[in-house]
Amino acid sequence: MLPIVSITLFLPLLGALLVMTLRKAPVQVVHTIGIVTSGLTLMGVVRMWSRGVNETGFAQLEQLDWMPSIGAAYRVGVDGISLPLVLLTALLFFVTFIYSAKVRKQSHAFVALMLLLETASIGVFTALDAILFYVFFEVSLVAMYFMIAEWGHEDRQRAALMFFIYTFLGSLPLLLAILGLYLGSDPHTFDMRDWISNPPLNGTAAMLALVAMLITFAVKTPVFPFHTWLPAAHVQAPAAGSVILAGVMLKFGTYGLVRFAFQMTPDAFRDAGIVILVFGVVAALYGAFAALAQSDLKRLVAYTSVNHMGYIIIGVAIAALATDPAIRATALDGSVLQMVSHGLVTGALFLLVGMLQDRANTREMDQFGGLLNVIPILGWSFVLAAFASLGLPGLAHFPAEFQIFLATLQVEPVAVIAILGIVITAGLYLRAIGKVFLGEPREKWTNMADLNVREVLALSPLLILIVAVGVVPAWVLDVIHKTTAALQF
Amino acid sequence: MERDLALIIPEIIVLLTGVVALVAEMLRLPRIALTVTVTGLLLATGMTLPLLGADTSIFGGTFRIDMLSVWAKLILLPATVLSVLLARTELGGSDREGTVYSLVCFVTLGSLVLAGAGDSMLLVLGILLSGLGSFALVAYPRNDSATEAAMKFFVFAAVTGAIMIFGLSYWFGGTGSTLLSDLSRLEEKPVVAAVGLIAVIVGLGYKASLVPFHFWAPDAYEGAPVSIAAYLSVVPKIGAILALTQVVRDLPMSTGWPLVIAVVSVITMTYGYLAALVQDNIVRLLAYSSVAQAGYFLIGIVAVGASPLAFTSIIVFSAAYAAMNLGAFAVVMHAGRTLDVFSGIGRKNIAIGVAMVVFLLSLAGIPPLAGFVGKFLLFGASIEAGFTWLAVIAILNSVLSLAVYLRIIVPMYQQPIITASGSAPIPLVKWVLGITFTFTLGIGLAAQVLLGRLA
Numbered sequence: 001m002l003p004i005v006s007i008t009l010f011l012p013l014l015g016a017l018l019v020m021t022l023r024k025a026p027v028q029v030v031h032t033i034g035i036v037t038s039g040l041t042l043m044g045v046v047r048m049w050s051r052g053v054n055e056t057g058f059a060q061l062e063q064l065d066w067m068p069s070i071g072a073a074y075r076v077g078v079d080g081i082s083l084p085l086v087l088l089t090a091l092l093f094f095v096t097f098i099y100s101a102k103v104r105k106q107s108h109a110f111v112a113l114m115l116l117l118e119t120a121s122i123g124v125f126t127a128l129d130a131i132l133f134y135v136f137f138e139v140s141l142v143a144m145y146f147m148i149a150e151w152g153h154e155d156r157q158r159a160a161l162m163f164f165i166y167t168f169l170g171s172l173p174l175l176l177a178i179l180g181l182y183l184g185s186d187p188h189t190f191d192m193r194d195w196i197s198n199p200p201l202n203g204t205a206a207m208l209a210l211v212a213m214l215i216t217f218a219v220k221t222p223v224f225p226f227h228t229w230l231p232a233a234h235v236q237a238p239a240a241g242s243v244i245l246a247g248v249m250l251k252f253g254t255y256g257l258v259r260f261a262f263q264m265t266p267d268a269f270r271d272a273g274i275v276i277l278v279f280g281v282v283a284a285l286y287g288a289f290a291a292l293a294q295s296d297l298k299r300l301v302a303y304t305s306v307n308h309m310g311y312i313i314i315g316v317a318i319a320a321l322a323t324d325p326a327i328r329a330t331a332l333d334g335s336v337l338q339m340v341s342h343g344l345v346t347g348a349l350f351l352l353v354g355m356l357q358d359r360a361n362t363r364e365m366d367q368f369g370g371l372l373n374v375i376p377i378l379g380w381s382f383v384l385a386a387f388a389s390l391g392l393p394g395l396a397h398f399p400a401e402f403q404i405f406l407a408t409l410q411v412e413p414v415a416v417i418a419i420l421g422i423v424i425t426a427g428l429y430l431r432a433i434g435k436v437f438l439g440e441p442r443e444k445w446t447n448m449a450d451l452n453v454r455e456v457l458a459l460s461p462l463l464i465l466i467v468a469v470g471v472v473p474a475w476v477l478d479v480i481h482k483t484t485a486a487l488q489f
Numbered sequence: 490m491e492r493d494l495a496l497i498i499p500e501i502i503v504l505l506t507g508v509v510a511l512v513a514e515m516l517r518l519p520r521i522a523l524t525v526t527v528t529g530l531l532l533a534t535g536m537t538l539p540l541l542g543a544d545t546s547i548f549g550g551t552f553r554i555d556m557l558s559v560w561a562k563l564i565l566l567p568a569t570v571l572s573v574l575l576a577r578t579e580l581g582g583s584d585r586e587g588t589v590y591s592l593v594c595f596v597t598l599g600s601l602v603l604a605g606a607g608d609s610m611l612l613v614l615g616i617l618l619s620g621l622g623s624f625a626l627v628a629y630p631r632n633d634s635a636t637e638a639a640m641k642f643f644v645f646a647a648v649t650g651a652i653m654i655f656g657l658s659y660w661f662g663g664t665g666s667t668l669l670s671d672l673s674r675l676e677e678k679p680v681v682a683a684v685g686l687i688a689v690i691v692g693l694g695y696k697a698s699l700v701p702f703h704f705w706a707p708d709a710y711e712g713a714p715v716s717i718a719a720y721l722s723v724v725p726k727i728g729a730i731l732a733l734t735q736v737v738r739d740l741p742m743s744t745g746w747p748l749v750i751a752v753v754s755v756i757t758m759t760y761g762y763l764a765a766l767v768q769d770n771i772v773r774l775l776a777y778s779s780v781a782q783a784g785y786f787l788i789g790i791v792a793v794g795a796s797p798l799a800f801t802s803i804i805v806f807s808a809a810y811a812a813m814n815l816g817a818f819a820v821v822m823h824a825g826r827t828l829d830v831f832s833g834i835g836r837k838n839i840a841i842g843v844a845m846v847v848f849l850l851s852l853a854g855i856p857p858l859a860g861f862v863g864k865f866l867l868f869g870a871s872i873e874a875g876f877t878w879l880a881v882i883a884i885l886n887s888v889l890s891l892a893v894y895l896r897i898i899v900p901m902y903q904q905p906i907i908t909a910s911g912s913a914p915i916p917l918v919k920w921v922l923g924i925t926f927t928f929t930l931g932i933g934l935a936a937q938v939l940l941g942r943l944a
Contacts, residue, residue, distance in 0.1 A: 023839075065937070066937060067936050067940055068937065069937060069940035069941055069943070070798075070866075070940060131865075135857040135861075138855050138856045138861075139855075139856065139857070141855075142850065142855060146902075149902065150902060157899060157903070161895060161899065164891070164895065165888060165891060165892060168855075168887075168888060169885075172884040172887060172888065173884075175868070175884060176868070176872075176877075176881065176884060179868055179869050179872050180872065182869065183869065183872055183873055
């Protein structure tokens, strides 16, 4: 059997090394390497998808001794929670490489960094060893820092610095929690499977570890009041960086919430369930209201991310509070699917905003108007993605949010006030569409070019999947449900 | 006696190397001095390998051949070789070049004596041996700033050394012996134990540049040639840290030494990074950073006796620190001493840029680099020893450290302020950079190679 997970994981890194050795290669070659490598990676993930997951535990395990003296090993594998996220990651990187083929500034470094980031991102979702997980978690941070600092917009240095220090500070409590779990496990090991099947800590120690992990993942997700780095980073990041940041890296937080906090300190998580739920509700509402106040299209999308991440937190908290395994599975199914949907939808939205900015050099909504007639493909794509983002039935977010709220109603009906967030996002997206794409076309934009072939190629996989997940969510949900239904909690 | 001598062959080789290098210099043959030094140090490293796994003491328990002292040789001797190569690049062709190599050998010998000290008199000997050579090395350029730095360094050393000897006399009085292994007799004499402990922290703390005994370090590093600063920030410091480890392993827990060391650790790393934040001279910045890193070493010392990870973590972090710190100094030697010359350097010379980023991120403790593995083990040791709060503070300091090191990294990728030469480093520096880079990555990724031999 081919070690397909490891191959998929390290393929982008090999691509990065290749790009670094071909220092004299022309720009087109470099971008081709990027596209081909990420395409092959995507094929690897598709192969992983076809191998599927188990009802119990992790599938497609691959391991190798690394530091046996301290119980750390190279262990990778997937389950129903991580596999959809791996697919999402590979897909988003692929389309981002296609979209970014126009980058001319330091394109060698750009492609190499993006490929490094891809390995780190896939690594976060496939690692089954806590040290390995932490390594990938931090490497992604370094790569994203350079991405924003080098290819970002006007105020990129400050935003990159803020992003790096903020999220680095955020990730350190996780290190403490990992050490605590390690010292609590007997015999000492960093094997995440052991920690999940046999939670090493209990009582106060477990609660402290949980708090540490929650801080880390709250910063990463981000949850109000730890979200302040997000709008700054998004506004300054290049479009490619924004797509990866929102589409993939925010999921590190929610994935960690499930994988670490929920699964490794289950009792403490249940005790703290209500508090976590409140944070989720506040994040959902705050994100929606903050988005409402934005005039910059990119900031608007960034804040709706805070809103959508809030729903995921609500779902995980409800899963912890639920006593009926069926309801718990429903809540988790919804949360994991929401991660995938958000990646697809927000990825598409950031690409579209990036494309609009390429043309107009501004993202202020008031500057636009009537663009639907001028650039119909971009316009209608945005309308589709925006409707998906506000949770329209038949599009990606609906089945996810539906399940989350269904479970919430059965467990903690009060929390359903978060549904208000959907109403607000609906309002703000309709307003944004109205301002930018409807009304009288403005004089200065009449010559704006519509999407070219490359942009359509980058965008269409996401739009197709948004509809596919919305109409027939079963193909993703079945994979997720296999794991969530069998979850011991 | 023969057995005892056989066990210190590496030390004897280092001593002879220093003497021969000195003779070569007297004959005005600096190249020979260089060759002898490098060969001698590498030979000593090779002769240390058979001692791996030994755990004994010699000369009536006054000198220890244990995990700490053997690994001290395996880390400090190669680190000395790298420093010598840097010194050759920086000082080659100058007057009295050969004396540098000879002095470096003696200082390294002093550091090795410290690392294996089993007797309080050897502590004194080690401090003096490594100290005397260091003053001369700092004063080597013979200009005002170097002389002033050496003078400060000397006065500081004299005072702290006197305090240490004074305190050690209490321990001698309390135990009736100068052997460190007899310190367990201090169980019932808390005041005597405390006076001695504080005096030892002063004496070794100056050498390891712990706050508040660090004042000499930034001045000395700044005044000295960069290669000497690199050397002083690694070899004598690690020697002193290991000496402190040797001392506390025999000290009764009831004297409360772990708490004292923990407090010094917190003060050292916090102050070191805060001071580093406001430096514009990179040598001074790295000097304060190395002060702060000394605080991290202490985390491992706190756990001595309480956590099996303690020795492992100290040794792994020593190796990591030696590689990344020498690497960072080597880049500074190539590029220049001010922050301004670093602007845009990453764009001009990609290899230098990548190397510096790796060294600095490793110093900040970012995985999967050497510094991360070292710090991770240190944190693990302190949590296991019941000092979770210390690990928390250390982790908060890691954020501060990132801010410090980003002060160098950020301008490296901006538009250059000064049009510094984008020249490639000369071959010797390239070698040093290559080796330290390999170890900074290698200790991170293949930590097992070290851990397996330490278990």
